[in-house]
Amino acid sequence: MQVDGRWLKHTLDFALSGGRLNLEDATALLEIPLGTEESRAIADAAHALALRQSRQGRIWTAIGVDYCPCPQNCSFCSFGSDWGIVQDSHEWTEEQVVDAAARFAAEGASWITIRTTQHYPLERVCSLARAMRERIPNCPTLVANVGEMSLEQAEMLYDAGYSVAYHVFRLREGTDTGIDAEERLRSLENIRRSRLGLAFLAEPIGPEHTAAEIAREMVRARDLGAVIMGAMARVPVPGTPKAHLGQIPEEKLARIIAVSRLIGGEVAQEICVHPPSDAAVAAGASAVVVETGAVPRDSEEIRKEWRGLTMAQAKQLLGRHYPSVAGA
Ligand code: SF4
Numbered sequence: 001m002q003v004d005g006r007w008l009k010h011t012l013d014f015a016l017s018g019g020r021l022n023l024e025d026a027t028a029l030l031e032i033p034l035g036t037e038e039s040r041a042i043a044d045a046a047h048a049l050a051l052r053q054s055r056q057g058r059i060w061t062a063i064g065v066d067y068c069p070c071p072q073n074c075s076f077c078s079f080g081s082d083w084g085i086v087q088d089s090h091e092w093t094e095e096q097v098v099d100a101a102a103r104f105a106a107e108g109a110s111w112i113t114i115r116t117t118q119h120y121p122l123e124r125v126c127s128l129a130r131a132m133r134e135r136i137p138n139c140p141t142l143v144a145n146v147g148e149m150s151l152e153q154a155e156m157l158y159d160a161g162y163s164v165a166y167h168v169f170r171l172r173e174g175t176d177t178g179i180d181a182e183e184r185l186r187s188l189e190n191i192r193r194s195r196l197g198l199a200f201l202a203e204p205i206g207p208e209h210t211a212a213e214i215a216r217e218m219v220r221a222r223d224l225g226a227v228i229m230g231a232m233a234r235v236p237v238p239g240t241p242k243a244h245l246g247q248i249p250e251e252k253l254a255r256i257i258a259v260s261r262l263i264g265g266e267v268a269q270e271i272c273v274h275p276p277s278d279a280a281v282a283a284g285a286s287a288v289v290v291e292t293g294a295v296p297r298d299s300e301e302i303r304k305e306w307r308g309l310t311m312a313q314a315k316q317l318l319g320r321h322y323p324s325v326a327g328a
Contacts, residue, residue, distance in 0.1 A: 001024060001028065003028045003031075003032070005038070007028075008032070008038055008041060008042075009041075011025055011028075011029065012041065012042065012045040012262070015045065015049065015262040015263075015265060016045055016048065016049055018265060018266055019265070020222070020263075020265055021219075021262055021263050021265070022219070023212070023215055023216060023219050026215035026218060026219055026259055026262075026263050027211045027212045027215040029042060029258075029259045029262065030211035030214060030215055030255065030256065030259050031211045032255075034251045034252060034255060035251070039255065042255065042258045042259070042262075042283075043254065043255070043258045043279075043282060043283035043284070045258075045262065046257070046258035046259070046261035046262055046283050046284030047258075047261075047282060047283060047284055047321065049261050049262065049265075049284065050261055050271060050284040050285070050286050051322070051323075053261075053264075053266070053268075053269060053270075053286075054269060054270050054271070054286035054287075054322075055322070055323070055324075056286070056322055056323075056324050056325060056326045057281070057286055057287070057288075057315075057317075057318025057319065057321065057322035057324070057325040057326070058110035058111070058270060058286060058287045058318070058325070058326045058327075059104075059108060059109050059110055059111075059287065059288060059289075059290055059311060059314045059315070059318070059325075059326070059327065060109075060110065060111045060113065060143075060228075060272055060287045060288065060289045060290070061101075061104040061109040061111065061112050061113065061140075061289070061290050061291065061292075061311075062112075062113040062114075062115050062143075062145070062289060062290075062291040062292075062293075063092070063097055063100050063101060063104075063112065063113065063114060063115065063291070063292055063293045064115045064116075064291065064292070064293035064294030064295050065091055065092050065097060065114060065115065065116050065120065065125075065128070065293060065294065066089070066090075066091040066092075066116050066117050066120050066294055067079075067086060067088075067089065067090055067091065067293075067294035068086065068088075068089035068090070068091070068117060069081035069086050069087065069089065070117045070118055070119075071178070072118050072177065072178030072179055073178045074170070074176065074177040074178055074179070075176045075177070075240060075241040075242050076176065076204050076206070076234050076237070076240055076241075076242045077237075077240065078237045078239070078240060078295075079117055079294075080178075080240065083239050083240050083241070084239070085237065085239045085240070091120075092293055094127065094128060094131050097114070097128055097131075097132075097293075098128070098131050098132055098135050098136070100292055100293070101132050101136060102132075102135060102136050104140075104290070104311070105136045105137075105138070105139060105140050107311040107312075107327065108311065108315065108325070108326060108327015108328055109140050109290070109311070109327065110140055110141060110287070110326050110327065111140055111141045111142075111143050111164070111287075112132065112139075112140050112141070112142055112143065113142075113143040113144075113145050113166060114128050114129070114142070114143070114144055114145065114146075114162075115145040115146075115166075115291075115293075115294070116145070116146050116147070117147075117294075118147040118148075118179070119147060120146060120147070122146060122149070122153055122156065122157070125144055125146055125157065125160075126156060126157060126159075126160035126161075127160075129142050129144075129157070129160040129161035129162050130160055130161060132161070133161045139161075141163050141164060142161050142162045142163060142164070143162065143163075143164040143165070143166050143199060144157045144162040144164070144165050144166070144196075145165070145166035145167075146165075148179070148183050148184065148186070148187040149165070149167075149187050149190055149191070150190055151190040151193055151194055153190075154190050154191050154193075154194035154195075154196050155194050155195065157196060158194060158195045158196050162196060163196065163197060164196060164197040164198070164199050164227065164228070165191045165194075165196045165197075165198060165199070166199040166200075166201075167184075167187055167188055167191055167198065167199075167200065168200050168201060168202075168203055168217075168221075169181070169184050169185060169188060169200075169217060169220060170184075170203060170204065171202070171203065171204065171205060171206075171209050171213055171214070171217060172209075172213070176242070188200075188224055191224075192224050192225060197226075197227040197228075198221075198224055198225060198226045198227060198228075199226060199227065199228035199229075199272070200217075200220075200221035200224065200226040200228070200229060201221075201228075201229065201230040201231055201232045201272060201274070202214050202217040202218050202221070202229075202230070202231045202232070202256065202260065203217075203231060203232035203233075203234070203274075204232055204233065204234035204235075205231060205232065205233050205234055205248055205253070205256065206233075206234040206242060206245050206246075206247070206248065207245055207246055207247070207248055208245055214231075214256060215259070215263075218231075218256075218259065218260050218263045218264075219263060221264075221268070222263050222264055222265070222267050222268065225267060226264075226267065226268055227267075227268060227269050227270070228268060228269065228270045228271075228272055228287070229260050229261075229263070229264045229268040229270075229271055229272070230257060230260055230270075230271045230272035230273055230274075230285060230287070231253060231256040231257055231260055231273060231274075232273075232274040232275075233247055233248050233253050233274070233275060234247065234248075235247060235275070250277045250279050250280070251279055253273065253275075253277065253279075253280055254273075254277060254279035254280040254282070254283040255283070257271060257273050257280045257283050257284050257285045258283040258284045260284070261283070261284030261285075262284075270286045270287045271284050271285050271286055271287065272285065272286075272287040272288070272289065273285035273287070273288060273289075274288070274289045275289075275309075276288035276289065276309060276314065276317060278317065278320065278321075281317055281318060281320070281321045281322075282320075282321050286318075286322070288309070288314050288317060288318060289309075290309055290310065290311055290314050315327075315328045
């Protein structure tokens with residue numbers, strides 16, 4: 001395959017007219033040098049597709065419910081018990097979760113994600129959805145970001161009030177994570193077969209990951225029918241085994257977002273970026289994350305918003321690139 005100006009124009013036109021990019025094309029798009037004219041053309045095409053597909057900017061909120069050491073010891077996660085970062089355990093009460101969710105809803109969140117560690121009981125996750133639906137008028141879309149699940153458990157989450165599951169085949173799953181890769185794929189297939197929609201970001205991306213590895217997860221997400229795609233950079237939490245590798249630059253994450261938008265085509269409604277940046281929202285991200293509670297990218301429980309991104313700031317950021325922002 002000859003990657004030149006003609007190829008780029010043909011590939012971008014193909015994606016903009018609804019074509020499904022394959023792994024080879026996606027990898028080549030990721031490998032085009034940053035800061036070039038070609039790089040700008042990729043971002044512009046992705047943003048044009050985002051304006052057509054998403055039309056509005058949206059805020060994805062997340063509440064980390066439990067803060068505890070996790071025996072799975074994923075090499076990037078501050079909760080890994082072997083890293084000794086998180087030593088005590090506590091969890092938010094139902095009332096605390098519902099209060100935080102109600103605040104996010106009142107401020108215009110499009111999604112409220114309940115995030116737990118791998119072994120948190122699903123019955124409690126279901127009970128949180130019922131409480132939120134009961135207490136929050138016009139409750140935003142509820143998302144479950146929990147451990148592995150059978151088809152029956154996915155249906156149970158749906159019946160409790162969740163519409164979407166955030167579930168991901170992480171980069172180097174089974175090597176850099178303590179989760180069996182096959183088990184992870186089974187959960188993804190169970191979600192695909194259930195009534196839940198799937199949200200699947202390529203993550204957690206570090207400087208060592210190749211373009212092909214990143215592209216593979218984005219194509220996987222699209223092929224599983226993910227309604228929300230996007231990308232998340234790994235945050236180097238001191239004390240985790242991956243911390244010394246550092247973090248990818250904002251421009252690189254923005255390119256990954258642009259390619260994610262182009263791969264997502266007419267399958268993914270929204271593209272989400274984390275951490276947010278102006279460059280990524282200008283390159284096809286239609287959703288940014290505001291989160292609170294237990295955050296696996298930090299060594300302390302967050303009582304307000306992680307790294308200070310407030311709902312108001314998120315709306316401002318999205319408003320610079322979209323004609324309107326949901327909930328604004
Ligand atoms: S990423 Fe999830 S499974 Fe892995 S250590 Fe953290 S909480 Fe546990």
